[in-house]
Amino acid sequence: MRLWAAVFLVIVFLLIPAASAAEVILSTPQSGYTVLTGEEAAIPITLVSTYDHDITGTLKLASVPVNAGAAGSESSRASVNSRSFSAFTEKRTVMLPVGRSDIPADYHLTITFSYPEDGGRLSTLGGITIHFVTKIDEEKTDTVALAGTDIADPAAGTSSAGSAPQESPKKEDPKESPAAAVQNNQMPQDTSALKNQMAEESNQSRNNDDALLGYILADPLIIPLDNELKGAGFKLGTPDINPVSNRSGKFLLTYSSGTKKVIVQGAVRETRVLFAEESSDVSVHLPDALLENRTYREYGNRSAERGFIRTRTQVNFTSLKKTVDLTFSDAKSRNLHLKAEILNGTVTAVDGENPDDPLASAIPVIGFVCILLISAGIWYLARFRQEERTVPRELIPGAGSKKSSREIAGDILDDAEQDAARGNYPEAYRKTGRALRVFLSYESGSGDELTSGELEPLIASCTGDFEQIRFVLDRCSAVGFAKDTPRAGEFTDMIRSVRAFLEHDPAH
Structure with a gap:
């Protein structure tokens, strides 16, 4: 008898994981589809459900334009469409309509299927691109198949508030006054109305979460990060979405692989991701441009020879620039920090701490050399640079x-304009960038002049064309400090846009 009981328990424990592993997976045979302009686009989507019964939920399609014409035009707007949908117990492939475009354009798509099983689940398929072209020879079809993931719905906890629970009928007390009876009858009605109102607000918040998550996962800044992490074996957990509306807010995505974890957080404004910061205590893939950089490779080899390994990675992504902050540690708990900047795919700066142990005997020699260099610099500036105009510090507000x-x-x-007229463009670009930094530091900051990297949060909160502000700072850094070459007419356009920006209050 005991043997049969043990066998029964083993069978039960084996069946429990199998029953709890049910999911709905979305997939498509290609990551890119090409459609002629003016024609309605539809793509094949396959649903595979491992549940033992049909599932009914909501299918949502988030569409984000990449290069869909002029800003503000009908074709350049992101959108989210939803409809009721069913996943059957057998494999099912449907043609999903995704819209049309009358002009050449590219769109990133993210498809989600939310359903109420197991407390609420969310199946997501992203990374799909639709190319609208005028001629079939412009075809850009990518034949890589895509498969989605099924996770717990991040907003499922709020769905239970959708209906108010029924109050148990209360037996009438014959000693109760008529006024008390009226009051007791009114209270459940008021409570029910309040719960219904809370349920409506909760549902609206959930809709905002779903819409914002669709825009995030379909954004050109997030797609390569998401694909790269999933390709390395990481799975996306329950997203943490903090919406301001269904088009703007903040987000935090957690990717896990065993005990390894990667965090991606950022902000969305009007369906576009302003920035995304990837951080991890494990060694994740770095931008290819940095890995191919000679200075970085030499630093990495030199650090490895002295026993250092990478223990912390932080990369900030924007549409134009990547900022990399790395930490290396050795067995003696000594830490090294390296910072790098990548502008438009080109490494413009790599600065890492010396992995060699400091030698106490060399300190006097180093101090003496520094004094000589400082003295020579002062003499040089006094002798040869008197004609160059600089901004006196006493003029800073x-x-x-x-x-x-x-x-x-x-x-x-x-x-800056006078420097440009003399042909000294590096100095002209440096001063143009400083003009912006001074203005933003004292109008939107605390009063201390900030670097371009420290200004990033202030730029995102500015009114006006904040992308143009970021572009001007990046170009001033590239030409002024990284030996990049000025483009024809670029300096005049930048001066004009900066002066226009100075005429407005950046904080309002």
């Missing part, structure tokens, strides 16, 4: 300053 930050920035731009 502060106690006793007679000029505003707007006026100071305007003076710096005047100097």
